Amino acid sequence: MLNLKLEYEQMINEMTNQSQQEVYNLRVLTAENSIIFAGVDTASMTRQLYIDLGFDSWETDQLKALPKWRGISIQIEYYEKLALLRGHYFLVLKQEVEHGTEIFEVILQNVVDHLLLKEQDESIFSVIYKVLDRWRVFFQKGGYRKLTEEQQRGLFGELWYIKDWLNRFPNSPPLIIEQWEGPTSGRIDFKHSKRGVEIKTAINKLNKTIKISNENQLRLTNAVTSIHLYVCFIEPSKSHGISLHSLVSEIRKKIAGRSDRILLKFNDLLEDLRFKEDDYTEDYYFVDKVEVYEATVNFPRILQEDLPKGISHVSYSIDLAHCTDFQREVDKVFDL
Template sequence: MLNLKLEFEQMIKELNSQSQQEVYKLRVLTAESPILFAGIDTVNMNRQLYIDLGFEPWEPDQLKALPKWRGLSIKIEYYEKLALLKGHHYLVLRQESEHGTDIFEVVLQNVVDHLITRDQNESVFTVVYKVLDRWRVFFQKGGYRKLTEEQQRGLFGELWYIQDWLNRFPTAPPLIIEQWEGPTSGRIDFKHSNRGVEIKTAINKLTKTIKISNENQLRLTNAVSSIYLYVCFIEPSKTHGVSLHALVNEVRNQIASRSDRMLLKFNDLLEDLRFKEEDYTDDFFFVDKVEVYEAATNFPRILQEDLPKGISHVSYSIDLTHCMEFERDVDEVFDL
């Protein structure tokens, strides 16, 4: 996929080698609709993205509706001639702060990726709105954050399951990413058809205890009539195993070789978690083994109807040593 950061770096190199600088440095990114240009304000080196709208501008209400935040300006500008295009209107996203260039490049990269991979029946306005709205929520929540140790273990387990799936189906489209609901606070981490897979991690393999977050997590319904627990027994380490940073890159590379669209969704889900992978290079996890349990009707669990009136949001632990009758072969969880 197009690497916008490298495009900006190349533009800056070209500017530094020129004896006479332009006011704006532009670079064509795509030759297909919508045609995109990367731009740099040569005075302050702020980044810009130009999105070709054709001969007709958007309605004022559309421009006004686009999500915004401090440091971003959005305008529609008309150019008699920009490159080989005459009389076109452009949506221009401009960096208005000298700080935060790295994250602004990530935002623009996300906009470009979604525009390049958009469905033909999806309008440019819809795509831009969705992307900017996700980033507005991201900044409202405070931007990137460091996951707690428990959250790191949970994400590691979900990524380990994704990698396991990708390894078992090396030629299949990576539709497992469409089934991943963990980052969006879904009740079940992975859901396909009417079956759910909940990922759990356990540190002490002797006690084999897992945590259930609430009384609805293992509820069987018409929509989710079977639930499997994919349990990773892991050991944290400072020297051995796989870091979250490395595992994310391994999974990303496998997805990238199969589907640009699924790669984009994978990256979006990580952004939803406010996950900055560079923060997770020093801690490692060693996976000792994986076990699978079917949370069938008689599986030990607490349900809402079991609780006294007025009691809710109950978390509890399950000792898997008492659940041997529900243990299944690991292959079963991947049989669709």
């Protein structure tokens, strides 16, 4: 994929070696489909992105409808004399001076990635709107945040399951990412057809308890007719095992060789979690073993109909030592 951060670094390095500088320094990123330029304001060193709209501009209401936040300005500019693109309109995303360059480059990278992989019948406006709206929500929630220890363990378990799946199906499209609903607050972490897989982590392998977050998590319905629990028994460490940072990098490499589109989906889901991987390099997890359980009708659980009226959002723990009748071979969860 195109590395926008590297493109900007090269542009700035070239500018420092030039005796005369223009007001804006531009570089063509792609000349196919959507023609895109990277731009740098030579005075402020702020980043810009120019997206070719062709000979027809957008309606004023379209421009106003685009999600915005402090740190970005969006406008349409007309270029009468721009080589082969004379008479074209461009959508221009500009970094405001007082806001951070690092996060702005990440946003522009996300915009470019989605434009390069957009469906043929999908409009530029639709792509830009969806990307900017996701980032608007990201900032509304406070931007990047450090996950709690419990959240880190939960994410580790979900990522471990993804890696396990990718290793078992090395020649298959990585559709497991399409089934990952954990980052978007889905009831079940992974869902395919009518089957669900819920990921749990347990630290103490002697005290085999897992936490269920609410009375609906293990509910069987017409939409979800079977649920399996994939339980990772892990041991936190400062020196052994694998960090979240390394696990994410490993998964990215495995996906990258199979599908750019799904790799982009994976990155978007991590952004939805407000996950900044550089914050997770020091803590490691060692996976002792994995066990699988099938949450059938008779599996010990609390359901909404078991609760007195007025009681809801009940979390509870299950001792897996008493669930041996429901234990299945690990392969079973991947046969689904």
